Amino acid sequence: MVEKTGRPGYLQIADDLRSQIQSGKLAPGAALPSTAELGARYDVSASVVKSAISVLRTEKLIIGQQGKGVFVREQLPAAPSEASSDGESELLRQLVMMREAVQDLGQRVADLEKIVLSERKGSD
Amino acid sequence: MVEKTGRPGYLQIADDLRSQIQSGKLAPGAALPSTAELGARYDVSASVVKSAISVLRTEKLIIGQQGKGVFVREQLPAAPSEASSDGESELLRQLVMMREAVQDLGQRVADLEKIVLSERKGSD
DNA sequence: ATAGAACGCTTGGTATTCTAAGTTGTCAAG
DNA sequence: CTTGACAACTTAGAATACCAAGCGTTCTAT
Numbered sequence: 321m322v323e324k325t326g327r328p329g330y331l332q333i334a335d336d337l338r339s340q341i342q343s344g345k346l347a348p349g350a351a352l353p354s355t356a357e358l359g360a361r362y363d364v365s366a367s368v369v370k371s372a373i374s375v376l377r378t379e380k381l382i383i384g385q386q387g388k389g390v391f392v393r394e395q396l397p398a399a400p401s402e403a404s405s406d407g408e409s410e411l412l413r414q415l416v417m418m419r420e421a422v423q424d425l426g427q428r429v430a431d432l433e434k435i436v437l438s439e440r441k442g443s444d
Numbered sequence: 445m446v447e448k449t450g451r452p453g454y455l456q457i458a459d460d461l462r463s464q465i466q467s468g469k470l471a472p473g474a475a476l477p478s479t480a481e482l483g484a485r486y487d488v489s490a491s492v493v494k495s496a497i498s499v500l501r502t503e504k505l506i507i508g509q510q511g512k513g514v515f516v517r518e519q520l521p522a523a524p525s526e527a528s529s530d531g532e533s534e535l536l537r538q539l540v541m542m543r544e545a546v547q548d549l550g551q552r553v554a555d556l557e558k559i560v561l562s563e564r565k566g567s568d
Numbered sequence: 569a570t571a572g573a574a575c576g577c578t579t580g581g582t583a584t585t586c587t588a589a590g591t592t593g594t595c596a597a598g
Numbered sequence: 599c600t601t602g603a604c605a606a607c608t609t610a611g612a613a614t615a616c617c618a619a620g621c622g623t624t625c626t627a628t
Contacts, residue, residue: 354607354608354609355608355609356607356608370609370610370611373609374610384608384609384610385608385609386608386609386610387607387608387609388608388609389608389609390608390609
């Protein structure tokens with residue numbers, strides 16, 4: 321999955337992970353795959369993965385915790401953006417509505433989880 | 445010259461070089477000592493020096509030129525100001541949080557689906 | 569004298585191997 | 599059931615080796 325571009329592998333991996341973080345595909349607080357897992361996925365040695373991780377750690381995008389894993393930072397450093405303040409309040413309104421919808425969904429899923437998981441525990 | 449503080453050696457060296465750069469002791473355009481020289485000076489292996497150089501390179505304080513050396517950048521980047529919320533990036537932050545929430549919901553729903561569907565199959 | 573080969577130095581990237589240290593789950597002994 | 603040992607996982611740091619590539623000097627052959 322790496323190579324072809326001349327760009328060094330550890331930077332390709334760092335780019336890939338960085339874009340996953342900034343796109344939200346890797347959400348804040350989420351754990352990255354382990355270095356061994358990443359090494360297998362990109363088919364590179366551990367040192368390349370460690371170099372990539374090191375870059376993102378220097379960029380303060382992630383935080384590594386010994387024994388646990390590497391996690392996306394909760395408050396990400398600001399990324400360059402070009403959001404125009406035109407119609408900003410409209411965006412904010414839609415955002416509020418979406419947040420309410422997401423919170424509602426979260427509550428309903430939590431209810432389902434309580435039911436399903438308690439049933440599973442009982443039958444385990 | 446390194447150790448005593450618990451702070452890893454490559455960061456100590458990076459700190460040292462960084463302060464030399466920011467104090468002007470290493471002027472813009474000036475060449476750093478070679479990695480072998482630095483390794484001897486700090487009494488560490490090449491890998492530690494390379495890690496330190498790598499940190500400063502990621503910070504864009506220095507630029508390495510193959511075959512020549514490592515040089516202090518002419519136009520130094522401003523010191524990183526973290527966690528700046530200028531109101532406009534507030535939207536971005538909210539968006540990132542929402543994506544996290546949605547991602548989390550998707551995972552939880554998928555887990556529930558797996559449980560419920562497998563139980564249904566088992567009792568069919 | 570000049571062109572070119574050769575050598576030594578440099579950074580950069582990758583791989584491998586240790587060690588250290590923290591977390592987590594398992595499992596057995598009490 | 600609780601506690602403690604232990605094994606298996608994780609990241610982090612460090613040392614070492616190897617190779618590629620660029621640069622500069624030197625030495626050599628023409």
